[in-house]
Amino acid sequence: MAEAVTLYGLADKGRAVGRTPEGMVVFVEGAVPGDVADVWVFKKRSGFAEGRLERLRVPSPQRVTPFCRHFAVCGGCKWQHLAYSAQLEHKQQAVVDAFERIAKVPVGEFLPILPAPQTTHYRNKLEFGFANRRWLLPEEIADPTIEAQPAVGFHRAGAFDKVVDIHECWLQAEPSNLIRNEARRIALEQGLSFYDLRRQQGFLRNLMLRLTTTGEVLALFSFGYNDPKAIQRYLDALLERLDEHLTTVVYCINPKANDIVLDLEMITYKGKGFVVEQLGDLHFKIGPKSFFQTNSVQAKNLYDTALDFASLTGRETVFDLYTGTGSIALYAARHCGQVIGIEEVPEAIADAEENRRLNGIENALFYVGDVKDLLTPAFVEQHGRPDVVITDPPRAGMHERAVRFLLELAAPRIVYVSCNPATQARDVQLLAEKYDVLRVRAVDMFPHTHHVESVALLQLRSSAKMTGL
Numbered sequence: 001m002a003e004a005v006t007l008y009g010l011a012d013k014g015r016a017v018g019r020t021p022e023g024m025v026v027f028v029e030g031a032v033p034g035d036v037a038d039v040w041v042f043k044k045r046s047g048f049a050e051g052r053l054e055r056l057r058v059p060s061p062q063r064v065t066p067f068c069r070h071f072a073v074c075g076g077c078k079w080q081h082l083a084y085s086a087q088l089e090h091k092q093q094a095v096v097d098a099f100e101r102i103a104k105v106p107v108g109e110f111l112p113i114l115p116a117p118q119t120t121h122y123r124n125k126l127e128f129g130f131a132n133r134r135w136l137l138p139e140e141i142a143d144p145t146i147e148a149q150p151a152v153g154f155h156r157a158g159a160f161d162k163v164v165d166i167h168e169c170w171l172q173a174e175p176s177n178l179i180r181n182e183a184r185r186i187a188l189e190q191g192l193s194f195y196d197l198r199r200q201q202g203f204l205r206n207l208m209l210r211l212t213t214t215g216e217v218l219a220l221f222s223f224g225y226n227d228p229k230a231i232q233r234y235l236d237a238l239l240e241r242l243d244e245h246l247t248t249v250v251y252c253i254n255p256k257a258n259d260i261v262l263d264l265e266m267i268t269y270k271g272k273g274f275v276v277e278q279l280g281d282l283h284f285k286i287g288p289k290s291f292f293q294t295n296s297v298q299a300k301n302l303y304d305t306a307l308d309f310a311s312l313t314g315r316e317t318v319f320d321l322y323t324g325t326g327s328i329a330l331y332a333a334r335h336c337g338q339v340i341g342i343e344e345v346p347e348a349i350a351d352a353e354e355n356r357r358l359n360g361i362e363n364a365l366f367y368v369g370d371v372k373d374l375l376t377p378a379f380v381e382q383h384g385r386p387d388v389v390i391t392d393p394p395r396a397g398m399h400e401r402a403v404r405f406l407l408e409l410a411a412p413r414i415v416y417v418s419c420n421p422a423t424q425a426r427d428v429q430l431l432a433e434k435y436d437v438l439r440v441r442a443v444d445m446f447p448h449t450h451h452v453e454s455v456a457l458l459q460l461r462s463s464a465k466m467t468g469l
């Protein structure tokens with residue numbers, strides 16, 4: 001039975017939180033703080049419950065009408081029904097809460113969250129799946145013939161074999177919608193098979209589109225098996241209609257059980273096989289396998305924030321931990337004496353090296369390895385003790401051994417960039433043994449999602465002892 005709940009906040013995974021009439025905390029999908037709603041409680045655990053919004057009794061003043069026609073089913077931009085100003089408030093609060101409740105250390109100053117300059121069309125990369133089964137809308141469920149229709153779009157969480165058929169997505173600028181919709185139309189015209197995720201067979205499997213701020217467009221098609229004639233016929237038809245919109249077209253054959261393409265050969269069908277993105281005055285070569293920040297415009301603002309916190313004068317030695325394709329390291333290189341990047345993915349470091357050469361940067365060195373293993377006294381002896389450490393780990397945060405090594409290293413400043421304030425706060429709690437947190441700034445890279453980036457500036461306390469590394 002549905003129960004009347006007043007939602008008062010946002011919690012884990014961006015769900016609204018309230019209390020059931022019996023006083024139990026309930027996390028509600030589809031609600032926003034301030035809503036009074038009938039909630040269907042479908043799961044009760046010890047101490048909390050999970051529910052779904054059944055009927056809105058009193059809408060929250062923070063509610064807005066979602067602008068995407070796929071909002072109800074897609075699941076990609078879960079916060080589209082929350083005003084952007086309210087999204088920013090909640091993200092800012094999530095960062096403050098993490099420092100207060102997890103790190104439990106004083107923070108000199110929380111700077112106001114940096115809003116995204118674009119709240120739509122902000123992603124440079126999107127990946128679509130082809131599937132022979134379409135995710136059904138509530139009103140379509142009664143018609144069994146629709147399920148058998150093929151679709152191109154996003155995989156629906158919890159339904160591995162079905163794809164939400166996307167006709168208009170607001171995450172990526174044009175020609176993204178044009179290309180995906182033409183890719184679908186031509187496949188249907190040519191009678192090609194869309195991938196069957198249950199049986200793991202079918203011809204058309206995935207489409208990845210990468211757009212740059214300089215107007216370049218890369219399309220990567222993954223085919224389930226190699227049929228050179230069919231591939232040529234398909235891609236020629238696509239290029240006949242969209243040649244002017246596609247800078248480069250690449251494909252790969254993926255007969256594996258998973259969608260990962262990192263281990264597959266890339267075949268360039270049109271153009272140079274990569275695109276070049278510009279961040280500030282730097283250029284980055286991005287191939288079909290390269291990692292690159294997905295919001296280019298806000299990535300520049302994020303890096304500017306990190307650089308501002310680092311206060312470089314041109315002489316410093318900087319360590320950039322978890323450097324990826326070296327973008328922060330290269331961004332910092334022109335402002336410091338030398339920069340050393342560490343990253344565990346060899347392909348990313350190959351890109352970092354290539355981008356270093358492309359930009360004529362000579363004071364950046366890159367190393368492949370796990371930060372916790374590579375950061376040793378011998379490494380520091382070889383490169384010198386850093387004046388600034390920039391660290392940008394994955395969502396899991398840093399390994400405790402790496403954090404403890406930073407304490408021994410005792411660099412005067414640490415700039416900690418994080419896509420997960422909870423793990424950042426956990427690591428900062430350890431670092432607080434020797435460091436003060438001077439400033440923290442939340443940065444919104446992903447509007448309409450609950451994700452938030454956080455940059456923290458840590459300064460070595462003058463009382464902290466230098467250790468004999």
Ligand SMILES: C[S@@+](CC[C@H](N)C(=O)[O-])C[C@H]1O[C@@H](n2cnc3c(N)ncnc32)[C@H](O)[C@@H]1O
Pocket residue numbers: 291292293322323324325326327328342343344345348369370371372392393394395419
């Ligand atoms: C959040 S990304 C940061 C990338 C880069 N700073 C940027 O802005 O593009 C984290 C990076 O850490 C790398 N990584 C994850 N665990 C690692 C580890 N234990 N040692 C070294 N690199 C790691 C990942 O491959 C990824 O490139």
